[in-house]
Amino acid sequence: MRFIFKTDYEQDIRLFRHGGQRFWYGVLAVLLLLAPWWAGEYVMSQLHFILIYSIVGFGLMMLTGFTGQVSLGHAAFLAVGAYTEALLQAAGVPFVISIGCAALFTAVLGLIVGLPALRLKGIYLTIATLAFNVIVEEIIARWHSLTGGNEGKHLKPVQILGWKLESDAEFYYLCLVLTVICCLACVNLLRSPTGRAFVAIRDSEVSASCMGVHLAKYKTIAFAFSAALTGIGGALYAHKLAFISPEQFTLFQSIELITIVILGGIGFLHGAVLGAAFIIVLPQLISIAKGWLPEGLVPAGMQAVVFGVILVLVIIFEPLGLYGRWLKIRAWFELFPFYRKGMFRRQKSYMKSERLR
Amino acid sequence: MSFFKVEHLGIRFGGVVAVDNVGFEVKRGEVFTIIGPNGAGKTTIFNLIGLIYPATRGRILYQGRELTGLPPHRVAELGIARTFQNIELFEHATVLQNLLIGRHRHRRTSLWREMLFTSSVRQAEIAQREAVEKVIDFLELAKVRDSLVAGLPYGVRKVVELGRALATEPRLLLLDEPSSGLNPEETDDMAFWIEDIKRHLGITVLMVEHDMNLVSRVSDRVLALNMGSVIAEGTAAEVQAHPAVVEAYLGKAA
Numbered sequence: 354m355r356f357i358f359k360t361d362y363e364q365d366i367r368l369f370r371h372g373g374q375r376f377w378y379g380v381l382a383v384l385l386l387l388a389p390w391w392a393g394e395y396v397m398s399q400l401h402f403i404l405i406y407s408i409v410g411f412g413l414m415m416l417t418g419f420t421g422q423v424s425l426g427h428a429a430f431l432a433v434g435a436y437t438e439a440l441l442q443a444a445g446v447p448f449v450i451s452i453g454c455a456a457l458f459t460a461v462l463g464l465i466v467g468l469p470a471l472r473l474k475g476i477y478l479t480i481a482t483l484a485f486n487v488i489v490e491e492i493i494a495r496w497h498s499l500t501g502g503n504e505g506k507h508l509k510p511v512q513i514l515g516w517k518l519e520s521d522a523e524f525y526y527l528c529l530v531l532t533v534i535c536c537l538a539c540v541n542l543l544r545s546p547t548g549r550a551f552v553a554i555r556d557s558e559v560s561a562s563c564m565g566v567h568l569a570k571y572k573t574i575a576f577a578f579s580a581a582l583t584g585i586g587g588a589l590y591a592h593k594l595a596f597i598s599p600e601q602f603t604l605f606q607s608i609e610l611i612t613i614v615i616l617g618g619i620g621f622l623h624g625a626v627l628g629a630a631f632i633i634v635l636p637q638l639i640s641i642a643k644g645w646l647p648e649g650l651v652p653a654g655m656q657a658v659v660f661g662v663i664l665v666l667v668i669i670f671e672p673l674g675l676y677g678r679w680l681k682i683r684a685w686f687e688l689f690p691f692y693r694k695g696m697f698r699r700q701k702s703y704m705k706s707e708r709l710r
Numbered sequence: 711m712s713f714f715k716v717e718h719l720g721i722r723f724g725g726v727v728a729v730d731n732v733g734f735e736v737k738r739g740e741v742f743t744i745i746g747p748n749g750a751g752k753t754t755i756f757n758l759i760g761l762i763y764p765a766t767r768g769r770i771l772y773q774g775r776e777l778t779g780l781p782p783h784r785v786a787e788l789g790i791a792r793t794f795q796n797i798e799l800f801e802h803a804t805v806l807q808n809l810l811i812g813r814h815r816h817r818r819t820s821l822w823r824e825m826l827f828t829s830s831v832r833q834a835e836i837a838q839r840e841a842v843e844k845v846i847d848f849l850e851l852a853k854v855r856d857s858l859v860a861g862l863p864y865g866v867r868k869v870v871e872l873g874r875a876l877a878t879e880p881r882l883l884l885l886d887e888p889s890s891g892l893n894p895e896e897t898d899d900m901a902f903w904i905e906d907i908k909r910h911l912g913i914t915v916l917m918v919e920h921d922m923n924l925v926s927r928v929s930d931r932v933l934a935l936n937m938g939s940v941i942a943e944g945t946a947a948e949v950q951a952h953p954a955v956v957e958a959y960l961g962k963a964a
Contacts, residue, residue, distance in 0.1 A: 362839040365806075366832065538825045545824035545831055546817035546838075553800055553811045560798035563760055564878065565786030565815035574821065620802070 355687070366544050385529060389522035397521045402633045403626075404528040405589045408535045410613045410625030412582030415539055417611065418620045419548065420575040421555030422470055426482030427610045429489035430459045430580045432602035434587020436493065439506040439597060448511050452531075455588040456581040463580025467573040486607050494599040505598030508591050528589055535582050539622055542578070551575055605657065612660060616667050618674030627675040635659070673697065711774040713738040713914060714882055719768035720938075721758060728754045730938040731768070736882070741908050741915040743925050745949070746935035747958055752918040753795060755935075756886050759916075760792055761785055772882065787815050791880035793871045795887045795918075801860040805851060805870050808859060809842045812877030816841070842877055848911075849873045849903065865896040872903065876911070883907065885917035889924050897924055904928045922950065934958070 357364075357371055369375045384391075388400055409431060417423050434455045441451035469481045493500045500506065511518040511527060518524050542548040550571045553561035562568050591597045609632060617628025639656055671678055677697065685692040714736040721729050729751040736742045744752050757763045759770055761782040770777040772788060791812075800808050816838065819831045846852055849869050854862060859870060868891065875883055888904065889897040901924050907913050908928075919925050925932060926946035934942040934955045942952040949955055 362836050362843075363832075365839070366835050537827075541825050541827035541831075542821075545819060545827065545835065546814060547821055547824050549807065549811050550814060552803060552807075553814075556800035556802060557798050559762065560794070560800070561811070562762075562782045563786055563792055563798075564811050564874070565783050566811075567781070567783045 368540065389525060394521065397525060399633055399637075401521070401525060401528055401593050403630050404525075404532045405586050405593060406610075406613060406629035406633060407532050407626045408589070409583050409586035409610055410617065410629045411535050411539050411622060412579040412586065413610055413614050414617075414619075414622060414625040415542070415551070415582070416575050416579035417614050418624065419543065419555060420551040420572065422572060422575065423475075423479045423611070424482040424576075424579070425479050425604070425607045425611060426466065426484075426486040426489075427579075427583050428602045428604065428606035429486045430463065430583035431587040431590060431606065431610070432489055432493060432597075432599070433459050433462055434584030435591035435597050435602070436500055436506070436587075437584070438588035438591050439508050440499070442508055443506075448513050452585060452588045455584045457584075459584025459587070460577040460581035463577040463583075464573055466580070467576030470572050470576060471569045483604065483607070486602075486604055490599055490602055490604075493602070500599075503598060503600075505596055506591075508595050508597070510595075511592050524592070531585060531589065535585065536622065539582075543622075547571070547574065609660070612664050615664060616674050618676030618678075619672075621674075621676040623679075624674050624676040627679075631675065635663075712736075712771070713773060714916070715771040716755075716759075717769045717771070719755065719758060719765055719770065721754060721763055721766045728938050729758065732935070732938070732940055733768075734933050734940070734943065736914060736916055737930075738914055739908065739912060740930040741904060741917065741928050743929040743932045743946075744916070744918045744935060745920070745922075745925060745932060745955075749937075750935040750958075751938040752935060753886055754938075756792060756884055756918060759785075759790070759884060786878060789879070789881040790884065791875035791878040791882075792884035793868075793875050793886055793888065795890060797864075797867050797871055799859045799867055799871055799874070802858065804856050804858055805862070805873075806842065806846075806855050808870060808874050809845060809877045810838060812845075812874040813838045813841060815878055841879070845873045845876045848876070848906070864891050865893065868892060868896070868900075869903075872900075876907070876913075880913060882914045882916060885915060885919075887918055887920060889919060889921045897921060900924065901927050922946075926950070 355371065355373065359365070364370070369378065389397065392400060409427065412430075413424065413427050437455040437458050438451055441454055442448070446454070466482065466485050470478050473481055494503055496502070511524065513527075518527055543551075550561065550566045553564065553566055554568060554571055554575075558568060594601070613625060613628035613632050615628070616624075616631055617626065618624030636656060639659055643655070667674060673680070681697055684697075712735050715733075716735075717733050719729055719732045720727065732751075732755060734742070744755065746752050754763070758765050759777070761777065761780060761784075765778055768778070772790065775788070777785060777788075800811065803811075817834070819834050823831050846855060849872065851869065851873055854866060854870075859867060862870065868888070872885070872888065875885075885904070888900050892900060904915060904917075905928055908915055917929075929946055932944065932946045932949040933940060934949050934952065936954075936958040941954040941958060942949045944952070
């Protein structure tokens with residue numbers, strides 16, 4: 354077990370709390386930087402998706418995991434990011450500007466969608482975001498002159514200041530850099546007053562407002578920030594696929610995104626990455642499983658069923674998700690042989706005053 | 711100009727008049743206590759002051775400024791902090807994080823600088839931490855600083871909640887039953903702290919309390935309520951001896 358002797362306030366706001374963390378994140382960084390050398394073509398492509406989904410996962414995690422506003426409309430933000438990028442690229446706007454515009458435009462949209470969040474709570478907000486998803490999907494499909502409707506849009510490879518990112522490795526580094534930037538933005542927000550206000554809203558709105566947190570303002574910021582990250586993810590997603598059409602941004606996509614957050618571990622940024630990795634690897638596992646099962650026994654919509662079952666099982670048996678499981682395993686080794694079963698059980702809270710609202 | 715004043719305050723929920731024409735004045739630097747039997751409307755008055763409920767009638771004046779009609783978060787920004795009867799802490803956060811949220815109204819950093827975590831944000835964070843550490847020293851919370859609130863006993867949570875309110879550096883502190891659920895020793899500590907808050911920190915305290923020992927020990931003036939109306943006002947001893955108060959608690963002599 355590690356004991357940290359604290360001598361400075363600075364120690365509590367550092368990115369890395371101790372040498373062990375610095376070492377393991379260093380190892381991870383080296384592995385990721387060298388990925389084009391150790392990963393084959395197929396694995397590289399999977400890594401692209403994992404990084405893109407991680408960015409979107411960070412966005413949704415900030416909103417759902419830290420601010421407590423569940424959104425089932427993030428596929429719409431993904432779509433808006435993707436289409437903004439596609440249209441701006443077609444118009445000849447350089448990538449650095451177009452991806453900024455994708456982030457900014459989705460942020461503004463997030464701001465607008467965030468407005469009902471000030472009045473709607475819990476499941477009702479979720480339903481409103483769900484409706485938003487359906488509306489955006491419809492608009493994209495019908496606005497033929499702008500989006501190309503159901504025929505979709507083609508994208509050319511990314512070009513930054515005359516440098517064409519055509520190979521897998523180049524696009525991979527672009528994704529990696531953006532993922533790290535987005536991750537740092539999230540971490541920084543979470544260790545400053547805005548992040549604390551988010552968490553306060555999640556845990557008790559009455560109490561947060563009595564501490565001077567402007568609920569409307571911070572919920573709107575959370576929505577805008579979350580949407581902006583999703584927009585960046587959407588722009589990269591469009592480039593990865595090189596072809597986008599409305600059916601990639603359906604409600605099922607939104608459910609997949611929320612699955613990332615819940616499966617990875619709600620309330621942990623690590624969870625977003627773990628969830629993203631899981632959701633990308635899962636279809637491969639399913640297709641392997643299909644090979645084992647006798648023919649005719651595998652229904653066509655198996656993937657959706659497996660997703661649903663996993664989501665339900667995780668919520669019942671591992672509410673803290675994959676990252677929570679990891680924390681438990683780590684605690685077991687650190688405390689060996691003193692780990693107790695109920696250590697991570699959340700206590701039933703005392704009577705809450707939420708009924709005040 | 712009075713420090714804090716409530717005039718003709720009233721609220722009705724449908725047919726129930728929970729608070730009816732209540733008026734009182736709190737002087738700067740005193741401990742003012744509201745007592746009354748269950749359902750008298752004490753906590754409702756707190757919720758009216760905290761603007762959690764909109765008052766049906768009346769005015770709340772704080773340093774000559776009208777509070778009624780402001781959005782709830784402005785109350786904290788003006789320097790009024792409160793605790794709750796049933797404890798409203800952020801349970802999945804540590805004591806330190808809870809107290810830091812109390813510093814919210816003293817934040818000076820913008821969203822963009824926070825995202826980049828510039829050195830000004832870093833310095834601001836350290837300054838906030840220093841302010842919080844003062845509260846931790848004051849309430850002797852050092853040994854639970856890094857524990858999760860969810861794992862703490864009720865008595866300690868009560869102190870943490872007081873600490874969170876103090877971390878906002880209020881001028882007026884509203885305490886809703888500070889001794890409820892505390893054992894006699896913890897109640898004793900609470901009394902000391904309330905006295906210290908008044909004497910050393912110079913914070914005016916408005917509290918709702920049932921424990922008459924605590925009330926007579928710390929309060930300068932007491933207001934008794936029953937059925938949403940004021941029945942007596944004065945020192946603790948005067949109010950306790952008031953016939954209307956005796957009647958409200960014990961009933962009329964047969």
